[in-house]
Amino acid sequence: MTLLSTMALGQEDARGRDDQLNIIYWQAPSILNPYLSGGVKERDASSMVLEPLANADENGELVPKLAVEIPTVENGGMTSDLKAITWKLKDGVTWSDGTLLTAEDVKFTADYCMNPEGGCAQLSKFNDVKEVEVIDDRTVTIHFDEPKPYPYLPFVGAASPILQAAQFAECTGARAPGCTEENFNPIGSGPFVVRDFRPNDSIQLVANDNYRDPSKPAFAKLNFKGGGDSVSAARAVMETGEFDYAWDLLMAPDVLEKIAEGGTGKPIFEFGPLVERIEINMTNPSPDLPPETRATVE
Template identity: 60%
Template sequence: MHKARILLAASVAAIALSGTPALAERGTDGELKIIFWQAISTMNPYLSGGTKEVYGASMVIEPLARYDETGNLVPMLAAEIPTVENGGVSADLKSITWKLKPDLKWSDGTPVTADDAIFTWKYCTAPDGGCAQAAYYEGVSNVEAIDASTIKVSFSEPKPYPYSAFVGAQSPIIQAAQFKDCLGAKAPECTSANFGPIGTGPFVVKEFKPNDVVSFEANPNYRDAAKPAFATAIIKGGGDAASAARAVLETGEFDYAWNMQVEPEVLAQMMAAGKGKIEVAFGTQVERIDVNPYAVDASLGDKRSTKEAGPHPALSDPAVRKALSLAIDRDIINEAGYGDNGKPTCNILPAPDIYVSTNVDWCLKQDLDAANKLLDDAGWVKGSDGIREKNGVKLSFLYQTSTNSVRQATQALVKDMWAQIGVASELRNISANVFFGGDPASPDTFQKFYADVQMYTNNFDGTDPEKYMAGWMCDKIPSPASGWQGENIVRYCNPEYDALVKELGKTGKLEERAEIAKKLNDMLSNDVAQIPLIHRGQPSAVSATLEGVKMNAWDSELWNVADWSRKK
């Protein structure tokens, strides 16, 4: 069998047509009320790596294709999924050609054309643009219009898995006419476009209040005249995860609450009210601790947390990084904060099963003796205060995360565990709206990483990890030059890693791709670029009055919001 056919038969399993008939005519079900305790700061996912921005924007702007609740690729703006068999993917694997659905319109009534896709590619790859999703366009050499409704994406080398650019909620198509003056360094300045993108999705932005609330109304030009069932929608931000859960499960004030990172026993008590339930999907989410390889002293100014600052005086030592991981009891953290919605992990890449490595399981069980020995052997000696030091450098770290009761409890547990090996921690929590907001002017974003270590969750769209693993390449590190955007938040830079990512991009057979992905995962874990903690499920609260919700761990949880309706 031709190598392209081997790959595409394996990687595009059960490609299906999207769409489920709505249960009501457009706008007859009133208002849909969604609550995100992490408030949305922009409606442009290309300017934020935050999940909240990606999910919010997915109600308005769409990709050519996305992943359904089973992880299968389904067409959105595209008429079908291109394959070698149907002629959409070239035999040499160096191009993929997409055909738009007929008569697609933007919400302002103008036609969607191939030129919009071309512009989107140029927008995300423009110099100094700071595109947060640049990994999706890795290896793309050109995007061109065969005609007004046909888009050809060419690759610099054969691309066995060509479903990257314009696929998934993190890589939607934006309107060229609206964003034409927003290329490069001008991208963050286009407030009107970034806050209210013209889209093709079931809703349009009516009003946007950053870090507060987004108000939507049904898109009058949506391609299905019967959808959405709701005339209006809101995504209210702020508060905390517990209050968001309560607003759905106890008071019934809201219909849907995303990201219920709440203690299991608290959620169980809330569900006893009978007004809603928790829906969980397991995908690729991992709660992890980033370990900063660069110096972060405030006196360094703009060089802080960049290569120009020089190596971190303590965390550049591999023995210190590994000791920090070995000292953590992941079982206790999971029991306290996640229960059945999580499980301890040493992998950055925790799913699907074919990609799961068992080569880094050394971190699964706490080993204080081994951690202490590592530090002893590396010359880190405990002082009179119990804190280890070496050459005048103390193992005392600023440990930051977003404000959340589970995360603060995890911080407290980790602080105690690290104290047992002579490591001190100063704990800091930052409002999630700010921490994940991506504002280049803020010193408190996870992209700037003005701390020694920081904790959060990340994941990726779909079931193929190539574009996700590309996010740790050297050229994806956030810096002042990129407006502090870029997927490589942890600042990992390893030429061997970069070379292996490129090898993955050239590899066709699924089993061989899985082996390379495992090696990439193992590099990150064994180098302790990050400390994986918990493979998290995605629990969200859903009102008993809402139907049509299909929990999706492979794309935006709001991926099929056009099909949601109120129970009659």
């Protein structure tokens, strides 16, 4: 990929100044609604469209996203008994369709995930949430059933973004998985808009013209390709230069070092909370066992 020269264009701070970004994940996203998937690939892909109230920066510190600030007891955003936290939205935040994002969208998202028939993959983030109360258009209070010393799970991080109530109104409860258009093409407040989504294959995104920062995103288009394996993904960046970024390159160190000799990219290692693991299936489906005893092996 050749980036357009911002100096030549005279648009150092213009939206879309750097043309197209190409990303490859060998584990391809299958949906763009993180509430219906626990996969990091879906979380990462949807995070370019959907936004939470806050997120963590590269140092692990919480930073506001859609919110004005991080609520604490000290700044009055959390009650002294640790049973309620109040978030205030930034003024004038809009969805990509130009409509205002309000506290009603925040409450709707909580109700969407906490619906017992919805099968929400992120339900654990709403543990002990009693109610999400709308105070005004820009203010919501989350009430907990018990004191929460760490109340920053609901609406914090890419796995718990805000959904547009107007778009998902008919997609609650048992209807949630069947809303293909909504789950594949969510309307968001983030820097990009979905132009085309092909599950388990590719996502084409374009800059959100209504994004609140006129200088972002820097890229006019984004190509998010999925599929293949980690070796081919690494080669697409570091040997052929077809893509600009690949993630989760699970391979032997000597293989990765050899690919890096291609010269068009370099591997970056960073610390994070994710752990690759093998989970043991403890069930025993043997037909020789009575149905009531097939659940687990003692």
